Amino acid sequence: KSVLAAETDEQAMDRIRERFDILTEMTKATVSGDIRAMIVSGPPGVGKSYGVETEIEKACLFDKLAGKRLRAEVVKGSATPIGLFETLYKYSDENCVIVFDDCDSILLDDVALNLLKGALDSYGERWISWNADMKDEDLPRTFKFTGTIIFISNKDLERLDQAVRSRAMCVDLSMTQAQKIERMEVLVADPEFLEDYSTAYKADAINFLRENMNSIRNLSLRTLIAATKIRAEGGNWKALAKYVITQGA
Secondary structure, eight states: OOHHHHHHHHHHHHHHHHHHHHHHHHHHHHHHTSSSEEEEEOOTTSSHHHHHHHHHHHHHHHHHHTTOOOEEEEEESOOOHHHHHHHHHHTOSTTEEEEEESOGGGGTOHHHHHHHHHHTOSSSOOEEEOOSOOSOTTSOSEEEOOOEEEEEESSOGGGSOHHHHHTSEEEEOOOOHHHHHHHHHHHHTSTTTTTTSOHHHHHHHHHHHHHHGGGOTTOSHHHHHHHHHHHHHOSSHHHHHHHHHTTTO
16 A cells, blocks of 8 residues: 555544544443433444443442442333333432433334433433323332433434434444444454454454455444354355355344
């Protein structure tokens, strides 16, 4: 490569690192309660959940050792409005953080969105109310919410409800195919990532993905993991990887 091209690649790598450094710092601030809510958006398989949950685990361990009582709840998949109300109530105190991971149903439902607006209100006390029928008599109709919330979504940031976005700090991790490869190179440099496989196998897998990235529909960390495992099998691994991965792995 030319010197200019090398500098451009390094600048791109720096931008990716900066985004994930921001994700780390924002997660810490949300867990500590300095930020009431955060939205992390971007394509699947770039390390959004890994980055958030790693910092939460560190915080929980730290607080446990310090004798504090930090509670974290990760909600995955779909959730009904009443299910959301119940979760917000259960984790309503200031020592709690709720992570809605790939739980886009609550970001599309009008009733759920109204609940979230109350939970994320930027001014004064945050009161959440349920005025419809309720089967669970143990749940209050109204409660004060002082916890924090993190949303992790595969949807483009601009497709999410504007009122919710305006009440949260947003981290956009959208990437081009080339930038995803660059992110993978950063992760592979960590010896704990795919630690059961040699550095040479991981490097071969990344080079393969780079050569074929324009024909891979869903390029992600899952693709890297699949390519690395296939590489470890040996033989005519590139042909097998191309067949498996370009079909949408």
